[in-house]
Amino acid sequence: MSFYLTDAEWAAIQLSLQVASLAIAIALPPAVLLGYALARWKFPGHTLVNALVHLPIVLPPVVTGYVLLVLFGRQGMLGSFFADVFGIVFAFRWTGAALAAGIMAFPLIIRPVKLSFELSDGQLEEAAHSLGTSRIRTFLLITLPLALPGILSGAVLGFAKAMGEFGATITFVSNIPGETRTLSLALYTEMQSLSGDAGAIRLTVIAIAVSICALVFSEVISRRLSRRLGGQHD
Amino acid sequence: MIDVDISSRLGDFSLTARFAVNSGITAIFGRSGAGKSSLIRMIAGLSAPDRGRIALGGRVVFDGAASINVPVQQRGVGMVFQDSRLFPHMNVERNLLYSQWAARRKSTIGLAEIAELLGISHLLKRRPYGLSGGEKQRVAIGRALLSNPQLLVLDEPLASLDASRKAEILPYLLKLKNEFGIPMLYVSHSLGEIEQLADTLVLLDAGNVVAHGPIAQMLSNLELPQLASGPDAGSLLFARLDHYDEQWQITEFGLEGQILQLPGQLGTVGQDARIRIKAKDVALARKAPQEASVRNVLSVVIEGITETSGPYAEVDCRVGEQHLRARLTRHSVHELQLEAGQQVFALIKSVALDQ
Numbered sequence: 271m272s273f274y275l276t277d278a279e280w281a282a283i284q285l286s287l288q289v290a291s292l293a294i295a296i297a298l299p300p301a302v303l304l305g306y307a308l309a310r311w312k313f314p315g316h317t318l319v320n321a322l323v324h325l326p327i328v329l330p331p332v333v334t335g336y337v338l339l340v341l342f343g344r345q346g347m348l349g350s351f352f353a354d355v356f357g358i359v360f361a362f363r364w365t366g367a368a369l370a371a372g373i374m375a376f377p378l379i380i381r382p383v384k385l386s387f388e389l390s391d392g393q394l395e396e397a398a399h400s401l402g403t404s405r406i407r408t409f410l411l412i413t414l415p416l417a418l419p420g421i422l423s424g425a426v427l428g429f430a431k432a433m434g435e436f437g438a439t440i441t442f443v444s445n446i447p448g449e450t451r452t453l454s455l456a457l458y459t460e461m462q463s464l465s466g467d468a469g470a471i472r473l474t475v476i477a478i479a480v481s482i483c484a485l486v487f488s489e490v491i492s493r494r495l496s497r498r499l500g501g502q503h504d
Numbered sequence: 505m506i507d508v509d510i511s512s513r514l515g516d517f518s519l520t521a522r523f524a525v526n527s528g529i530t531a532i533f534g535r536s537g538a539g540k541s542s543l544i545r546m547i548a549g550l551s552a553p554d555r556g557r558i559a560l561g562g563r564v565v566f567d568g569a570a571s572i573n574v575p576v577q578q579r580g581v582g583m584v585f586q587d588s589r590l591f592p593h594m595n596v597e598r599n600l601l602y603s604q605w606a607a608r609r610k611s612t613i614g615l616a617e618i619a620e621l622l623g624i625s626h627l628l629k630r631r632p633y634g635l636s637g638g639e640k641q642r643v644a645i646g647r648a649l650l651s652n653p654q655l656l657v658l659d660e661p662l663a664s665l666d667a668s669r670k671a672e673i674l675p676y677l678l679k680l681k682n683e684f685g686i687p688m689l690y691v692s693h694s695l696g697e698i699e700q701l702a703d704t705l706v707l708l709d710a711g712n713v714v715a716h717g718p719i720a721q722m723l724s725n726l727e728l729p730q731l732a733s734g735p736d737a738g739s740l741l742f743a744r745l746d747h748y749d750e751q752w753q754i755t756e757f758g759l760e761g762q763i764l765q766l767p768g769q770l771g772t773v774g775q776d777a778r779i780r781i782k783a784k785d786v787a788l789a790r791k792a793p794q795e796a797s798v799r800n801v802l803s804v805v806i807e808g809i810t811e812t813s814g815p816y817a818e819v820d821c822r823v824g825e826q827h828l829r830a831r832l833t834r835h836s837v838h839e840l841q842l843e844a845g846q847q848v849f850a851l852i853k854s855v856a857l858d859q
Contacts, residue, residue: 393589396550399576400583401651402607411606415593498593 335441386420510556534708582653760824
């Protein structure tokens with residue numbers, strides 16, 4: 271058994287990283303805005319929105335995948351809209367895998383983000399307003415930097431979830447080598463083949479290694495952030 | 505000039521405030537829950553009253569009838585909160601200059617000048633985390649000043665500090681008043697702080713402005729039990745430091761052409777001083793005492809005598825233009841046959857005036 275990765279394994283790893291990165295890029299901005307709204311504002315339908323956001327956790331992933339297929343498939347309402355207007359196709363593409371992973375990861379991202387916005391009760395923002403900065407500038411200069419540790423941990427959790435997403439991905443974009451066959455799907459494929467054990471174990475080790483790297487990376491960054499914020503989070 | 509006429513309901517609590525005060529330091533005094541913070545939040549624009557009108561320096565910043573409500577960012581009110589609220593992710597200098605780099609405000613006062621005055625020059629590169637409570641509060645005051653405010657509002661700035669830290673901040677506030685002459689609204693439930701700082705006092709009780717006026721007058725107004733009763737009630741006198749006697753370690757103050765002596769060295773010659781004299785430390789005599797240990801004998805005129813239902817009587821005396829209160833027993837008043845209009849001598853032991 272060779273210690274070097276095969277081309278197929280490399281492709282799966284690269285694809286997984288690519289899918290997870292795009293998933294976070296798609297999911298993080300709305301998670302931050304929605305997390306802020308849920309943490310700081312009272313509005314009608316607050317409970318409903320909160321429940322909807324967490325839906326992907328409790329729904330069977332295959333249901334989420336099927337809903338995505340119906341909405342974002344070539345014939346789907348949103349699918350045809352994105353294809354016609356922006357030229358973006360999701361169905362059976364890696365972008366679709368990223369969309370599925372982003373939606374599945376969304377509840378995991380928004381949770382710590384929301385918590386970190388809830389931690390402070392808006393008093394520093396009041397001080398900033400009295401010193402003359404507008405709501406938007408205050409959000410960018412005070413609120414957002416102070417929520418960075420929460421946003422980061424949401425992003426890391428979400429990234430890990432997106433890397434390993436399986437059910438919704440395979441339902442929505444199928445298992446196409448080089449296009450949608452991420453690490454998890456490759457592992458599944460190996461398990462299905464007759465001589466798959468060695469390959470499956472290799473992929474398992476790779477998955478563990480990648481996960482540990484992500485966790486260490488996030489720990490290092492969050493320590494740096496804590497120090498920048500004055501050490502009160504240590 | 506602060507001109508307020510507002511009313512507001514906040515749940516079970518209703519706030520009604522109507523007063524106008526000139527510049528200088530205006531203290532808003534009242535017990536916890538009297539509505540002090542609600543009132544200044546409305547003046548600063550952090551919340552809006554139900555109805556009424558607020559004008560700061562002649563500019564209407566709130567008018568319910570005319571739907572005027574200038575947002576807090578544009579009111580030009582610098583706030584200092586009880587809990588300093590420094591931005592933890594910026595160093596002291598970034599905090600101090602926040603309104604200049606973030607809101608592009610220009611300040612007539614320079615950073616160096618403010619830092620020097622508040623004694624925080626050595627902290628500029630530090631982060632708020634790790635500063636003492638007193639240091640944080642001085643930075644917060646500097647930050648508010650550097651936002652070029654038309655009015656500085658301080659919401660119980662010393663309440664979360666211990667006694668020695670309070671003593672550390674008060675002189676800085678006095679310096680601010682003397683050097684920049686910026687109008688200040690000072691919220692407190694501590695009469696001690698107010699006596700040392702305020703020119704005008706607004707008295708708040710259960711959501712209502714009960715009275716407002718010059719500090720000395722308010723403190724000696726017997727109709728305001730919140731200020732004028734209790735064992736520590738007394739008068740506030742404005743005097744000038746004339747002389748310090750090194751041999752006996754006595755400081756002499758000039759008070760309406762008479763002399764008041766206090767133990768210890770209490771400042772530099774020529775400076776204005778506030779001397780608080782408790783009513784129970786003042787005795788009255790028909791004739792100037794001979795061969796007595798009492799150092800302070802002031803010639804005063806009795807303005808009025810208020811007998812209480814208990815054993816005491818409050819005697820309101822006039823020293824020149826100022827008022828001095830004496831608390832005697834009703835028995836003494838009767839025996840000495842004291843009456844309004846009489847010229848008598850007020851005796852105050854120097855030791856009782858230990859500041």
